Amino acid sequence: MLDATDSAILRRWQAEPDLQVTELALEMGLSQSVLSRRIDRMRENGVLKGVQGVIDWSALGYGVEVSLRFTLDKGEPRALDLFVAAAREVPEVTEIQTFLGRVDVRLAVIARDLAHWRQLYGERILTLPHISEIEALLHVAQVKTDAVLPL
């Protein structure tokens, strides 16, 4: 589906997503129209789903990030759907992943500080439906961030 040029475009663009199409074309040695056509085609066939802005939550005063791993109540067949629907209602939840393994769901949750975290945890997290077990990992440092795919 992708040829070598497409892969090269994605590798280069992923490494520096702030590049504008004109700059990227120049670096790749492609004309702007050829590059735009290739990008459009990758959007159409769903390889490129979009370009998102990244918000640095710590710059907005959210200094705490916690990874919460949940095991859900196996007696309730709709537990996962109900849990995920309720988690979407919590604004401080930035990521929701479901898993095959010991853990059923993971939420990434941000808070301004530990006092705020305590309040969120009591009022918004522990009240989520069908929780059987919770395990928390407090984020200390980001060592490597969403690196370029090994294309």
Place this chain on the structure above:
Amino acid sequence: MIDDLDRAILQVVQANAALSTTAVGRAVGLSQAATWRRLDRLRREGILAGRELVLDLETLGFGVTVFVGVKLATKGRVDLEGFERAVSAIPEVRRVQHVLGRYDYRLRVVARDLSDFERVLRRRIMGLPGVGEVEANVMLSEERRPGPL
């Protein structure tokens, strides 16, 4: 620190960072110039930290994403920086977070399929210096949420 218009701008750009300043302005009811000034400030203050391509991993041949928890072995002196350097050098490991809790590190790993993942896990990750207990959970679905804007 930021007002409601900034929040509105961040919401628009977070969802689609390929929009022109004019289009962002139109979405929030601001002129191109006023939008540009606000975007510029949000960037300078580090709030808008950049852009990210959203790619369909499956179409690109990466059929599995696995979250791996790594506990470092407690025996002997553990070299955190050495471990971090070595684990970050593995191309399939896309994200490394140092955490406090049951594990010391959380890794996000991509692989072609489960047997490819097994190869990465056994040959690359488990062979790193200082690695103790390891737990792997295969991701079934993922949703990025907009966050508290």
